[in-house]
Amino acid sequence: MSNLLLTIDLSGKTPIYEQVANGIKEHIARGDLKEGAILPPVRQLAADLGVNLNTIATAYRQLQAEGLVTVKHGSGVEVTSRKLSQPIEEEQMRAPLRTALTQLVLAGLTRARILTLVESELKDMMKGGAVR
Amino acid sequence: MSNLLLTIDLSGKTPIYEQVANGIKEHIARGDLKEGAILPPVRQLAADLGVNLNTIATAYRQLQAEGLVTVKHGSGVEVTSRKLSQPIEEEQMRAPLRTALTQLVLAGLTRARILTLVESELKDMMKGGAVR
Amino acid sequence: MSNLLLTIDLSGKTPIYEQVANGIKEHIARGDLKEGAILPPVRQLAADLGVNLNTIATAYRQLQAEGLVTVKHGSGVEVTSRKLSQPIEEEQMRAPLRTALTQLVLAGLTRARILTLVESELKDMMKGGAVR
Amino acid sequence: MSNLLLTIDLSGKTPIYEQVANGIKEHIARGDLKEGAILPPVRQLAADLGVNLNTIATAYRQLQAEGLVTVKHGSGVEVTSRKLSQPIEEEQMRAPLRTALTQLVLAGLTRARILTLVESELKDMMKGGAVR
DNA sequence: GTGGTCTAGACCACG
DNA sequence: GTGGTCTAGACCACC
Numbered sequence: 427m428s429n430l431l432l433t434i435d436l437s438g439k440t441p442i443y444e445q446v447a448n449g450i451k452e453h454i455a456r457g458d459l460k461e462g463a464i465l466p467p468v469r470q471l472a473a474d475l476g477v478n479l480n481t482i483a484t485a486y487r488q489l490q491a492e493g494l495v496t497v498k499h500g501s502g503v504e505v506t507s508r509k510l511s512q513p514i515e516e517e518q519m520r521a522p523l524r525t526a527l528t529q530l531v532l533a534g535l536t537r538a539r540i541l542t543l544v545e546s547e548l549k550d551m552m553k554g555g556a557v558r
Numbered sequence: 559m560s561n562l563l564l565t566i567d568l569s570g571k572t573p574i575y576e577q578v579a580n581g582i583k584e585h586i587a588r589g590d591l592k593e594g595a596i597l598p599p600v601r602q603l604a605a606d607l608g609v610n611l612n613t614i615a616t617a618y619r620q621l622q623a624e625g626l627v628t629v630k631h632g633s634g635v636e637v638t639s640r641k642l643s644q645p646i647e648e649e650q651m652r653a654p655l656r657t658a659l660t661q662l663v664l665a666g667l668t669r670a671r672i673l674t675l676v677e678s679e680l681k682d683m684m685k686g687g688a689v690r
Numbered sequence: 691m692s693n694l695l696l697t698i699d700l701s702g703k704t705p706i707y708e709q710v711a712n713g714i715k716e717h718i719a720r721g722d723l724k725e726g727a728i729l730p731p732v733r734q735l736a737a738d739l740g741v742n743l744n745t746i747a748t749a750y751r752q753l754q755a756e757g758l759v760t761v762k763h764g765s766g767v768e769v770t771s772r773k774l775s776q777p778i779e780e781e782q783m784r785a786p787l788r789t790a791l792t793q794l795v796l797a798g799l800t801r802a803r804i805l806t807l808v809e810s811e812l813k814d815m816m817k818g819g820a821v822r
Numbered sequence: 823m824s825n826l827l828l829t830i831d832l833s834g835k836t837p838i839y840e841q842v843a844n845g846i847k848e849h850i851a852r853g854d855l856k857e858g859a860i861l862p863p864v865r866q867l868a869a870d871l872g873v874n875l876n877t878i879a880t881a882y883r884q885l886q887a888e889g890l891v892t893v894k895h896g897s898g899v900e901v902t903s904r905k906l907s908q909p910i911e912e913e914q915m916r917a918p919l920r921t922a923l924t925q926l927v928l929a930g931l932t933r934a935r936i937l938t939l940v941e942s943e944l945k946d947m948m949k950g951g952a953v954r
Numbered sequence: 955g956t957g958g959t960c961t962a963g964a965c966c967a968c969g
Numbered sequence: 970g971t972g973g974t975c976t977a978g979a980c981c982a983c984c
Contacts, residue, residue: 632984764969
């Protein structure tokens with residue numbers, strides 16, 4: 427069982443539980459975690475990352491609320507879908523993207539460099555067949 | 559006198575002051591606010607958005623810390639740069655982008671649709687010449 | 691439990707939050723607060739100094755922005771470095787020093803007296819090994 | 823009449839009038855401006871620096887309050903002393919010095935480097951015989 | 955006029 | 970428990 431590589435930044439502004447959830451989402455999007463895969467037990471992941479139990483539990487709960495995983499009593503948390511259960515509205519999908527792109531533009535990156543970055547990230551997510 | 563269109567979501571999880579700062583950053587990136595432009599007075603923008611004066615002041619302070627804006631005591635806040643004063647590192651620019659893209663992938667969007675979205679946003683930012 | 695001795699001048703012109711930040715910086719420079727040390731909770735320090743909670747929060751935020759301190763949500767504020775994250779330029783370090791020395795000269799102090807003062811202050815900061 | 827070289831930073835946090843006053847004090851301490859010297863007229867200095875009339879007037883007023891200059895109706899402002907009229911208390915002279923030194927220490931400068939800086943500034947002030 | 959600071963008090967998010 | 974955010978309202982400093 428591959429140990430689910432997650433990098434979290436304790437000092438950052440984004441809550442740890444959200445960093446954990448995002449990290450797992452990325453693994454699902456990339457196909458590292460396919461449907462049927464079992465997430466590490468809360469205790470183990472908490473120990474591995476050196477964070478509180480509740481933090482991991484909150485992350486798993488969020489993933490469940492988004493319809494990506496299913497919590498099975500006693501037998502762990504299983505990845506059950508690669509699609510969010512609730513559809514996102516146009517503006518809700520544009521906003522984070524626009525914020526990220528704005529930051530890149532203000533950082534002085536050229537349009538070509540930004541597109542390269544985007545394609546680079548997308549290519550990673552295609553290996554597992556997540557993107558059509 | 560263009561009244562600086564900003565849309566704020568009071569119920570969202572991102573702090574109001576950050577929404578305001580992000581909104582202004584987008585205007586700067588798009589070229590709606592060019593170097594030399596004066597931001598609306600703290601109290602006026604606060605009144606327009608229906609929030610407290612301090613909330614706007616915090617937003618302006620963040621923009622100043624990022625080097626985009628200069629506070630001239632007694633005569634307002636001026637846009638003085640289109641580039642962040644502190645360069646951001648590779649991973650710091652990739653992370654938010656990856657998170658945004660991940661969400662789009664999990665929402666079921668095709669690769670083509672995502673690229674269209676990205677180019678659409680970038681095109682907006684090019685009108686003001688912000689992107690090379 | 692050393693209660694972090696800070697002396698604040700409510701009537702002075704320098705903002706309280708800056709006095710607090712400066713005071714803590716001095717403790718870090720002197721080695722009273724070493725890496726890993728936890729700063730007193732915002733509310734406690736506010737109560738001790740008889741000022742508002744927000745005033746202390748602002749001071750802590752400034753220290754964090756300078757990279758000396760890391761905020762760990764839920765478990766306090768930790769001293770994580772003895773060096774400013776952003777290097778300061780030649781003139782930015784000379785200016786405050788020149789202003790201070792100018793005042794001493796105009797106060798009529800001799801060169802020898804001034805050097806004694808400087809060495810006296812530096813000696814304090816050496817006890818904790820902050821100065822090489 | 824040498825045009826009184828002053829460099830001010832409009833974006834900085836220290837008020838402009840104080841930057842002007844400090845700059846003039848430095849010239850007095852260095853001996854560039856000796857007793858009997860006449861400061862440039864308010865209007866001229868304001869024009870040279872590109873700031874408001876009142877700002878310069880405030881600076882001159884502060885210098886007068888400290889006993890360094892005398893405002894003579896119609897005939898300008900004259901440097902009348904090289905010593906502050908009011909003696910400074912021990913702590914009032916230590917505080918700004920300590921703050922400046924703390925910043926240098928946290929910037930990572932060695933003790934030797936700091937002393938070199940101090941002596942370099944003091945040497946400048948000795949040329950005019952201001953320091954004994 | 956402008957922004958900056960501070961207070962008192964409330965509520966929320968995080969771990 | 971911790972810090973973060975926001976409000977309403979006041980007062981001050983600067984230009």
